[in-house]
Amino acid sequence: DIQMTQSPSSMSVSLGDTVTITCRASQDVGIYVNWFQQKPGKSPRRLIYRVTNLADGVPSRFSGSRSGSDYSLTISSLESEDVADYHCLQYDEYPRTFGGGTKLELK
Amino acid sequence: EVQLVESGGGVVQPGRSLKVSCAASGFTFSDYTMAWVRQAPKKGLEWVATLSYDGSRIYYRDSVRGRFTISRDNGKSTLYLQMDSLRSEDTATYYCAGVTGGFDYWGQGVMVTVSS
Numbered sequence: 001d002i003q004m005t006q007s008p009s010s011m012s013v014s015l016g017d018t019v020t021i022t023c024r025a026s027q028d029v030g031i032y033v034n035w036f037q038q039k040p041g042k043s044p045r046r047l048i049y050r051v052t053n054l055a056d057g058v059p060s061r062f063s064g065s066r067s068g069s070d071y072s073l074t075i076s077s078l079e080s081e082d083v084a085d086y087h088c089l090q091y092d093e094y095p096r097t098f099g100g101g102t103k104l105e106l107k
Numbered sequence: 108e109v110q111l112v113e114s115g116g117g118v119v120q121p122g123r124s125l126k127v128s129c130a131a132s133g134f135t136f137s138d139y140t141m142a143w144v145r146q147a148p149k150k151g152l153e154w155v156a157t158l159s160y161d162g163s164r165i166y167y168r169d170s171v172r173g174r175f176t177i178s179r180d181n182g183k184s185t186l187y188l189q190m191d192s193l194r195s196e197d198t199a200t201y202y203c204a205g206v207t208g209g210f211d212y213w214g215q216g217v218m219v220t221v222s223s
Contacts, residue, residue: 034210036152036210038152043202043213043214043215044144044152044210044213045213046209046211049208049209049210049211050209055211087151089152089154089210091206091209091210095154095168095169096142096157097154098151098153098154099151100151
């Protein structure tokens with residue numbers, strides 16, 4: 001199975017920060033990586049698809065990138081509504097695998 | 108507006124069965140590959156199973172293969188997950204998700220608790 005090692009698992013942040021979360025894939029997954037945001041008690045919301053593409057309605061402060069086997073989600077100028085859990089997903093191979101998640105908390 | 112509405116969750120004893128459903132609207136369900144994803148309490152997301160738009164391709168994670176069955180009724184725009192021989196480790200919120208667009212649609216989730 002492909003492992004998506006997500007870091008950090010949690011992060012203490014301040015409003016206005018630039019935040020970067022990374023998933024390292026254990027095998028090549030090409031462009032098939034998505035990022036999701038999940039707020040408490042809610043279902044996941046897709047933010048980024050195929051590494052770099054912004055989903056409909058997602059603010060432009062969110063962006064995705066790739067460097068080798070590292071896939072990153074960056075939030076520029078963090079707003080209060082961005083405090084949430086974030087998950088990466090590879091859907092290149094079965095079984096589909098998610099990263100372990102990153103919890104953003106306000107300082 | 109796209110809607111995925113899960114139902115059928117509850118508390119069930121280990122070894123028993125449960126069937127959850129996901130009613131879809133607002134998109135062409137019969138064109139969409141669908142999946143179930145679960146999340147144990149305070150844990151991360153875990154893919155469970157995927158079923159192609161026409162039912163011809165099915166994929167399961169190893170831990171549920173042989174116990175869970177994913178199916179669909181395109182005439183009713185509904186996705187199902189039949190869960191047999193349930194174990195305590197199957198306790199989770201189960202989400203249905205539209206996959207064709209890259210897991211772009213998600214339901215609100217249904218809680219399944221396996222406990223004696």
